[in-house]
Amino acid sequence: MPEPIRAPRGATRTAKGWPQEAALRMLMNNLDPDVAERPEDLVVYGGTGRAARDWPSYHAIVRELGELADDETLLVQSGRPVGVFRTHEWAPRVLLANSNLVGDWATWPEFRRLEKLGLTMYGQMTAGSWIYIGTQGILQGTYETFAAVAAKRFGGSLAGTLTLTAGCGGMGGAQPLAVTMNGGVCLIVDVDPARLERRVRTRYLDRVASSLEEAVTLALAAKRERRAVSIGVVGNAAAVFPELLRRGVEIDIVTDQTSAHDPLSYVPLGSPTGLSPEEHTERARASMAAHVEAMVGFLDAGAEVFDYGNSIRGEARLGGFTRAFDFPGFVPAYIRPLFCEGKGPFRWAALSGDPADIAATDRAVLELFPENESLARWIRLAGERVAFQGLPARICWLGYGERDVAGVRFNEMVASGELSAPVVIGRDHLDCGSVASPYRETEAMRDGSDAIADWPLLNALLNTASGASWVSLHHGGGVGIGRSLHAGQVCVADGSALAGEKIRRVLTNDPGMGVIRHVDAGYPEAAEVASAHGVTIPMAAS
Amino acid sequence: MPEPIRAPRGATRTAKGWPQEAALRMLMNNLDPDVAERPEDLVVYGGTGRAARDWPSYHAIVRELGELADDETLLVQSGRPVGVFRTHEWAPRVLLANSNLVGDWATWPEFRRLEKLGLTMYGQMTAGSWIYIGTQGILQGTYETFAAVAAKRFGGSLAGTLTLTAGCGGMGGAQPLAVTMNGGVCLIVDVDPARLERRVRTRYLDRVASSLEEAVTLALAAKRERRAVSIGVVGNAAAVFPELLRRGVEIDIVTDQTSAHDPLSYVPLGSPTGLSPEEHTERARASMAAHVEAMVGFLDAGAEVFDYGNSIRGEARLGGFTRAFDFPGFVPAYIRPLFCEGKGPFRWAALSGDPADIAATDRAVLELFPENESLARWIRLAGERVAFQGLPARICWLGYGERDVAGVRFNEMVASGELSAPVVIGRDHLDCGSVASPYRETEAMRDGSDAIADWPLLNALLNTASGASWVSLHHGGGVGIGRSLHAGQVCVADGSALAGEKIRRVLTNDPGMGVIRHVDAGYPEAAEVASAHGVTIPMAAS
Numbered sequence A, B: 001m002p003e004p005i006r007a008p009r010g011a012t013r014t015a016k017g018w019p020q021e022a023a024l025r026m027l028m029n030n031l032d033p034d035v036a037e038r039p040e041d042l043v044v045y046g047g048t049g050r051a052a053r054d055w056p057s058y059h060a061i062v063r064e065l066g067e068l069a070d071d072e073t074l075l076v077q078s079g080r081p082v083g084v085f086r087t088h089e090w091a092p093r094v095l096l097a098n099s100n101l102v103g104d105w106a107t108w109p110e111f112r113r114l115e116k117l118g119l120t121m122y123g124q125m126t127a128g129s130w131i132y133i134g135t136q137g138i139l140q141g142t143y144e145t146f147a148a149v150a151a152k153r154f155g156g157s158l159a160g161t162l163t164l165t166a167g168c169g170g171m172g173g174a175q176p177l178a179v180t181m182n183g184g185v186c187l188i189v190d191v192d193p194a195r196l197e198r199r200v201r202t203r204y205l206d207r208v209a210s211s212l213e214e215a216v217t218l219a220l221a222a223k224r225e226r227r228a229v230s231i232g233v234v235g236n237a238a239a240v241f242p243e244l245l246r247r248g249v250e251i252d253i254v255t256d257q258t259s260a261h262d263p264l265s266y267v268p269l270g271s272p273t274g275l276s277p278e279e280h281t282e283r284a285r286a287s288m289a290a291h292v293e294a295m296v297g298f299l300d301a302g303a304e305v306f307d308y309g310n311s312i313r314g315e316a317r318l319g320g321f322t323r324a325f326d327f328p329g330f331v332p333a334y335i336r337p338l339f340c341e342g343k344g345p346f347r348w349a350a351l352s353g354d355p356a357d358i359a360a361t362d363r364a365v366l367e368l369f370p371e372n373e374s375l376a377r378w379i380r381l382a383g384e385r386v387a388f389q390g391l392p393a394r395i396c397w398l399g400y401g402e403r404d405v406a407g408v409r410f411n412e413m414v415a416s417g418e419l420s421a422p423v424v425i426g427r428d429h430l431d432c433g434s435v436a437s438p439y440r441e442t443e444a445m446r447d448g449s450d451a452i453a454d455w456p457l458l459n460a461l462l463n464t465a466s467g468a469s470w471v472s473l474h475h476g477g478g479v480g481i482g483r484s485l486h487a488g489q490v491c492v493a494d495g496s497a498l499a500g501e502k503i504r505r506v507l508t509n510d511p512g513m514g515v516i517r518h519v520d521a522g523y524p525e526a527a528e529v530a531s532a533h534g535v536t537i538p539m540a541a542s
Ligand SMILES: NC(=O)c1ccc[n+]([C@@H]2O[C@H](COP(=O)([O-])OP(=O)(O)OC[C@H]3O[C@@H](n4cnc5c(N)ncnc54)[C@H](O)[C@@H]3O)[C@@H](O)[C@H]2O)c1
Pocket: A166, A167, A168, A169, A170, A171, A172, A173, A189, A190, A191, A192, A195, A235, A236, A237, A238, A257, A258, A259, A260, A261, A262, A265, A266, A267, A268, A308, A309, A310, A311, A478
């Protein structure tokens, strides 16, 4: 990499149309040092999630986007530009397929072998599809999960509740702020004091207690007084969780985001140094068994308990604890009801580079959905607490019948000059109707259709047919090779009437896929949404 | 099924537009008893390749197509209609995804479990995508393949050669006629006498011998006298092939089209009744090992031996025969040079139902490509020998720069009244740029990219973005679950200017994918075609 990449800002474009210009800027923004984890290697986030296969590919994509006509489409195959074809003005300007392998070859060793040959790259979810916007995405997803816990058990707010969790790392560090944004008290355990201190510095965590006694005293006082406070405590969760259970501390919600998915990253009880990988794994699994046994103890005592996507239940079972799966994963427990409404991680970025544009869209969202309290709380708190990385951006969860309204409004704001330049509107691949992932988004589907992968493919085809500006189809994402297929779309609001028509269709049809996917799987909540909004379900009429 | 299904004929439609009407008729035509293998089970061809998941799904699709507006799109998930969304007039009217599973779950047992739960169906290649036209489709490809064998080894003709093969079903039944059309003698083995008798009735097979002795005597006499004759014999290939090898019968060419891709469809040696699926699979694989061992025996004896795309080598290896991959697949051996030119199985059907329309298009093709001798030979022979099944149809292999010319001409012929009703133009999923299938279409790619599955996904997305009338994305097809991903497209020539614009783009871009896929894999033949025709290759310019 010659010099740091930074997307151009402002209302003047060099590409032939705004969709092309937007793709160019978002590709560059994904590789902005303020956004990407290792821009020099083209790695955006999530291990090795890349924005382009290699530097020659990156430069060729930039060149092609700069020359692409309004009726042409660029094809990108695992981060490498492979063709340009004449299409039409309703067609996407870019179509991307990343990391896809034929089923029998869909393994990490085969993927790595092909990657080494220069034939593919890992696209993660939003790295290879040019719509990653930094850690705000994680914070919002965590906020949304705790909001759903609040809605399910605590009357819509976590005020007066105490959440116990562990793991204050890259992902898990969003938990204390997400809990306090929902009005609750959070007690978070981490073996590594540095992780806790770092989150205090970034204002994700309010303070670190000097002992477990102090932590419990502070937490219970805040809970009693219904103050939103987060408290870190240094310790091993496999010791601290059972101790808190034994003491009978009144804990309302229990989860965990230690790095349990990889037993070599989980710190076992006792002295963990000088162990062979096998010894470490065995000790870690035994510790996770104790850790999860305490979580089930809290469950038995009436707490809300869930697995936060780190596989700790599976590891604890391997460690000998048979009741590990007594509590659910977070998707079936909290996220699926949202998916049934077509809700998912809607996001947008201001191509102007001007934070005032995001502030204006924040206000517009608050005006459009005045009845949605948790949305309003998020937008207000995000405005205060979230530092932008790269182009200013916002994320919030919106559902069927909401995303199109917001998108069309943003396009009008570009047309009217309320926004100083066009806006891109996209989403994570983790969404209601865009992914097949039996260990996460489609775990424990009601009809057993967890592994059916037709849905993300239909989602990509439908978004292509509806007017999206770029569409992506990836394999692997957050759960790894062989375990998921997922699709993404991005629309560009450039203020034109055509953009408005495209946005209306894409932002209706895309969440609509989530509604029909869950209707088809037998979720009555989704059927209600479909009939309330007049979504056509052919087999319902049969 | 209440009564046999037959597509409506003629120039009057009941659907709101010709693309919808065409989808309706082609779905019905796929299930016409003259076309489908087991219409009562919705099975079109290729083991269990279905046109719809079940009868309620079929009727709902028919109803939805009848009501679908010119700016709406119907989604079909493994043969079941799951949604209708508002798109635009350039968008496909139908998008289909069939049999797709997440990689780690892409196995036959898991597929069957989900199929039993009613959650999926097997779409094969053109069954679930409504563009199967009977055995002519494979006849043409088989004719081309044997012509290539003749050119490679036997001086351009099969006269005086004996070909041994097995499997006289929906696809395999084309082999005897393809061999005799090339002047050779064909001995074809099938366990099911009814399959052989059926091919005698349709003039694809000349006769059925009453014993293996008689068959061999007849075949060797014909070979000696250089007469083109095809002879069927009833028997299990896993017994007959080794027996012929043991007898030292002078066989020049050996291949196979039993339904080996699905071990439950392959009849094992011994009594195959009353077996559990697991027992059947094990026995079938052991039989395939014996079958393929004999094929390798013929190879060692100097014969031209190839796998004809049914995965029998993979199954035989699973059955314990280690030399199964000693002979090549037919694609790298004979077809890939055609793929580099964007050549593939172009096909069309007359919605009028009038054979005169196909005769007119035959003449048009001969006029458009007067310099192509082998094409002219095929068109003439097909006119004489091919009995239409269902709607009259024609197939021929055309390349980049040819398909669009033919398609646009057909559309003009509809507009001018030279044809009495619209024509559908599609292709097999087995095409130059539409499939990832390491045991067949992408076996032994020059750069090792056999298992990279981005290409069929990009193909489906690009056809969706170019104006196809329906687009499909399937898993499994002719080689089975876990082994391939492939895409299809169909365009409708209704004589309108819009149809002409769409056809021009789709029939340029679709074979264009074949050209760029092979340029990217390093085939100089493809790079020559790209530069001769001005296909944009971004990385070539870097
Ligand atoms: N829910 C989701 O959608 C989702 C998304 C991404 C990641 N994850 C999973 O969440 C987990 C955390 O991800 P991350 O990026 O924060 O990981 P990370 O490695 O950055 O952080 C893990 C933290 O756990 C701490 N830890 C390890 N063992 C401990 C123990 N015994 N007691 C207390 N603390 C301990 C470490 O000190 C570290 O701070 C991973 O397993 C990841 O796969 C879930």
